[in-house]
Amino acid sequence: MANRRKVDYEARGAYWMMVLPAFIIYLLVMAFPIVLSIVLSVSNYSGGQMFGGTEKWGFAGFGAYAKVFADPLFWNALKNNMYIVAVSVFGQIPLGFFFAYIIFRRTVRWPDFWQSVLYVPNIISVIVVALLWQTVFSPHGPLAEVMNAISRHSFEKQLNVLFAATGAAVNGTFAPNDSLVTGLLKLVGTAGANMFENPFPELKDLLLSFQGSKIPEVMQALCNLFVPGWSPEFLNRPDVAMLPVLFVILWMYTGMYLILFLANMQKIDVQIIEAARIDGARESQVMNYIILPALTGTIVNSAILAISGSLSSFALVFAMTGGGPNHVTEILAIYMYNKAFLGASNFPLANAISLIMVLISFILIIITKQLEKRFGGKEE
Amino acid sequence: MSDEIKDTAWTRLGDFLGKFFAYFIMVIFALMTIYPLFWLVMNSFKTTSEFQISQLAWPRAPTFDNYKQAWWMGDFALLFPNSFIYTIGATAGIIFLSLLAGFAFAKIPSRATKPIYASFVVGILLTTNTLMIPLFLEMNLLQLYNTRAAVLLVYIGSGLPTAVYLATEYVRSIPTALVESARIDGAGFFKIFMKIILPMSIPVATTLAILNITGIWNEFALINILVSKTELKSLPLGMFKFSGSLSTDYGKQFAALTIGMMPMLLFYIIFRKQITKGVAAGAVKG
Numbered sequence: 318m319a320n321r322r323k324v325d326y327e328a329r330g331a332y333w334m335m336v337l338p339a340f341i342i343y344l345l346v347m348a349f350p351i352v353l354s355i356v357l358s359v360s361n362y363s364g365g366q367m368f369g370g371t372e373k374w375g376f377a378g379f380g381a382y383a384k385v386f387a388d389p390l391f392w393n394a395l396k397n398n399m400y401i402v403a404v405s406v407f408g409q410i411p412l413g414f415f416f417a418y419i420i421f422r423r424t425v426r427w428p429d430f431w432q433s434v435l436y437v438p439n440i441i442s443v444i445v446v447a448l449l450w451q452t453v454f455s456p457h458g459p460l461a462e463v464m465n466a467i468s469r470h471s472f473e474k475q476l477n478v479l480f481a482a483t484g485a486a487v488n489g490t491f492a493p494n495d496s497l498v499t500g501l502l503k504l505v506g507t508a509g510a511n512m513f514e515n516p517f518p519e520l521k522d523l524l525l526s527f528q529g530s531k532i533p534e535v536m537q538a539l540c541n542l543f544v545p546g547w548s549p550e551f552l553n554r555p556d557v558a559m560l561p562v563l564f565v566i567l568w569m570y571t572g573m574y575l576i577l578f579l580a581n582m583q584k585i586d587v588q589i590i591e592a593a594r595i596d597g598a599r600e601s602q603v604m605n606y607i608i609l610p611a612l613t614g615t616i617v618n619s620a621i622l623a624i625s626g627s628l629s630s631f632a633l634v635f636a637m638t639g640g641g642p643n644h645v646t647e648i649l650a651i652y653m654y655n656k657a658f659l660g661a662s663n664f665p666l667a668n669a670i671s672l673i674m675v676l677i678s679f680i681l682i683i684i685t686k687q688l689e690k691r692f693g694g695k696e697e
Numbered sequence: 698m699s700d701e702i703k704d705t706a707w708t709r710l711g712d713f714l715g716k717f718f719a720y721f722i723m724v725i726f727a728l729m730t731i732y733p734l735f736w737l738v739m740n741s742f743k744t745t746s747e748f749q750i751s752q753l754a755w756p757r758a759p760t761f762d763n764y765k766q767a768w769w770m771g772d773f774a775l776l777f778p779n780s781f782i783y784t785i786g787a788t789a790g791i792i793f794l795s796l797l798a799g800f801a802f803a804k805i806p807s808r809a810t811k812p813i814y815a816s817f818v819v820g821i822l823l824t825t826n827t828l829m830i831p832l833f834l835e836m837n838l839l840q841l842y843n844t845r846a847a848v849l850l851v852y853i854g855s856g857l858p859t860a861v862y863l864a865t866e867y868v869r870s871i872p873t874a875l876v877e878s879a880r881i882d883g884a885g886f887f888k889i890f891m892k893i894i895l896p897m898s899i900p901v902a903t904t905l906a907i908l909n910i911t912g913i914w915n916e917f918a919l920i921n922i923l924v925s926k927t928e929l930k931s932l933p934l935g936m937f938k939f940s941g942s943l944s945t946d947y948g949k950q951f952a953a954l955t956i957g958m959m960p961m962l963l964f965y966i967i968f969r970k971q972i973t974k975g976v977a978a979g980a981v982k983g
Contacts, residue, residue: 328805331886335801339794339857340813346854347820350831357834367838416726419719433969434727437734440965440972441958442915444936448954449737451940452947459736459752466753568729573976580977621822622980629826632917636937650826650918657830658922667830674827682822 351675358382358669364662381669390644391670394652397559398627401566401648405623408567410616413574418608420575421582422600432579435572446569447636454561456548464547469540475504476536491535493524505543512542552638555645562634562646569633570626574619581615582608617688624681628674649674734958741951748947763952767939771953772927776935780914780960782845783931787852788909791860792902794853799864800894804876805886814865820858825851826918833922847923848931852916856909859979867901868894907968907975914961932957 361377385391416435420428438446452458480486483497498521513519527535551561590603598606631650634640640647640655647655649670657667740748742759768774798817802810825832832851833842841847871894879889917933924930936957939950965972 328886329807332801332805332807332809335797335805335886335890336809336813339798339817339861342794342850342854343817343820343857343861345835346825346832346851347823347828347858348816350828350835353835354828354831357831367834412726416723419723424716424719425723429969431723431727432973433965434730436973436976437730437962437965439976440911440961441734442917442933442936442961444915444917444933444940445737445954445958448936448940448950449733452950453733457749462752571726572730573980576973576976577980580974618980625822625824629824629918631826631829632921632933635918635921636940650829653830654922657833664830664834671827671830675823678823678827679819682819685822 351672354668354671354675358665358672360665362664364664377665381663381665384666385669385673390647390652391649393644394647394649397646397648400559400563401627401630402624404563404567405570405626406620409571409574410619410623412567412571413619414578414612414616416571416575417578417582418604420579421608432572432575435575437572438569439573443569443632444636446565447633450561450565450568451552451637454549454551456550456553458549461546461548464549465544468547469544472540472544473536476539479504480532486532489532491524491527491530491532493521493528495521498524501539553642555642558638558642558646562637565633565637566630577619578612578615581612585611621681621685621688625678628678737951738955740947741955743948745946745948763948764956767949767952767956770949771935771938771956772930773932773935773953773956775928776930776932779845779929780931783848783852783916783920784910784913786849787856787913788906790849790853791856791909792905795857795860795864795905796868796895796898796902797890798861799866799868800886800890802861802865803868803871804873804894814861817858817861821862823858825855829918829922832919836923843924843926843929845929848920848929851919851923852913855919856905856912859908860905863901863905863979864898867898871897903971904975904978907972908979910964911961911972914964932960 358381359376359379360374362374363372365372416431419425420431425431453460455461479497479500483494483500485491485493485497498517501524502516502520527538551557585607590607593603593607628649630648631654634646634648634651635654638646640651644652653667653670653674656663656670736752739756740752741763742756742761744760744762747757801807802814836842836847836851839847841850875893876889879893884892914931915933916931917937920931920934921937924934936953939946939953
């Protein structure tokens with residue numbers, strides 16, 4: 318009896334020695350901040366030393382929450398979070414599933430290659446991703462260069478035809494005539510004509526000044542004059558600034574869902590599929606009756622990961638747009654960050670936002686538990 | 698008979714179109730991944746003025762100057778050791794602590810297991826990004842702001858929920874008889890942990906290492922609010938420096954991004970298979 322009791326004590330001691338280090342750190346990093354945010358969100362704390370400081374702070378009511386809910390920027394940020402979730406649910410998850418499916422069913426060769434390539438964006442730092450795409454979408458980025466090169470190229474082609482038809486090119490040098498001027502005015506349309514007060518004579522004078530020049534030079538000059546420079550102002554235009562962000566999110570995480578789905582498809586017994594095919598099942602039937610049912614849990618799991626992921630996609634948006642222009646690409650985490658660190662710190666407000674995000678997470682956890690009951694068990 | 702032939706012909710056409718469509722989308726997506734990264738590396742060898750003339754052309758006179766200057770301006774000589782310290786320190790901490798707790802949860806009966814283990818599982822969906830501001834204030838309160846300890850603490854704490862879940866599930870699958878017979882032979886719990894559990898947990902430890910190494914190496918949001926001293930910064934923070942006033946100095950920016958992205962790319966090339974497996978195993982919702 319005494320002996321057993323001794324064993325119990327030893328086990329209990331060992332248990333706590335093993336659990337406590339992890340549990341204390343967990344409480345410090347997860348639980349305590351939640352408590353702190355509850356306290357601060359209903360206080361008038363405005364920075365500085367929290368305890369024993371000169372500035373007194375205390376309970377100040379629920380004004381911070383009222384302010385958050387009355388702030389259109391909060392709803393805008395929440396909407397952007399929803400957009401990110403929507404891109405995941407309607408973009409990444411179906412695409413990831415499609416890619417996993419065609420790899421799993423060997424529709425495409427080199428499964429390892431595709432899988433590896435599509436996962437690369439997950440491996441490199443979000444900062445690299447954000448700054449890379451920021452440059453791509455910038456007004457003078459490679460997109461602009463490609464688009465402008467294309468429109469110049471097609472304009473040059475049209476000029477070539479026009480030069481040949483009007484006989485304006487004589488032995489590689491330029492010899493303008495009236496029909497060229499008419500043709501050119503027709504080609505550039507109203508946009509080009511608007512450049513001149515009196516189109517025909519003015520353009521003719523201009524062309525005559527090139528008399529005897531080499532054809533490529535003339536082409537170059539005409540392109541500069543008439544081909545409008547296109548620039549993708551996505552990131553500067555409030556109405557579309559969110560699109561590049563959503564595109565990059567789609568680009569980044571589709572590979573992750575591909576890996577998730579593929580790993581779970583590979584758990585399906587291939588013999589079942591082969592037997593079904595031999596019995597005359599069509600590919601669509603294999604999909605509907607074997608693969609989809611086996612992956613229901615994974616799909617639900619992915620949707621939940623997508624929502625919790627949208628709450629933590631701070632770094633990408635922060636580095637790519639910083640929430641701008643004019644707050645339109647702010648997501649909840651950025652909105653919170655800006656309230657705390659941009660301009661005058663408003664810690665009660667920032668903590669209220671933090672707590673709202675935590676509550677969204679908790680709602681998510683409850684939904685997960687419910688879904689788990691319905692779909693039964695874990696499929697990972 | 699002829700119907701059957703027609704049928705197979707149609708099926709073949711369908712198969713062909715399906716294959717074509719599958720390859721088409723796959724190739725587009727793959728190019729969208731490979732080309733931008735290739736473009737980034739290629740332009741890191743151009744001077745900024747050459748970049749502005751043409752962003753798509755091959756560099757005319759490849760130069761390493763960008764790298765030299767980016768290395769110096771970005772303080773990469775400081776950032777690399779820091780990134781290693783944070784990544785290795787936090788990953789080792791997460792693995793050790795989660796296996797320790799997982800062993801206790803799985804093999805030492807206690808009434809405390811249910812609530813404590815459940816609280817860890819809840820944390821899986823609770824991302825620390827949402828707690829950025831209170832964490833910042835807490836670290837100030839504990840006077841840990843601008844210390845390595847704060848970064849390590851937060852990284853370990855963030856990684857623990859998933860790790861404890863995976864470790865506990867794994868240790869549960871180790872036969873209890875092994876632990877019991879060692880107990881009868883007089884071994885203490887810590888000895889059992891070091892001699893039996895730890896060596897047997899290498900698979901789950903590998904998964905945890907894979908999951909956390911990539912995550913922590915690339916982490917930005919939290920370390921961004923925890924440290925402001927250059928001596929304590931990690932690679933992502935260093936790269937971000939090139940987005941501000943240096944953002945139009947494309948050559949140097951791209952060189953900095955290339956420097957920052959290479960270690961993980963190499964890590965991925967070497968451990969591709971394990972990473973893929975680890976990601977699938979680690980995507981748990983609790």
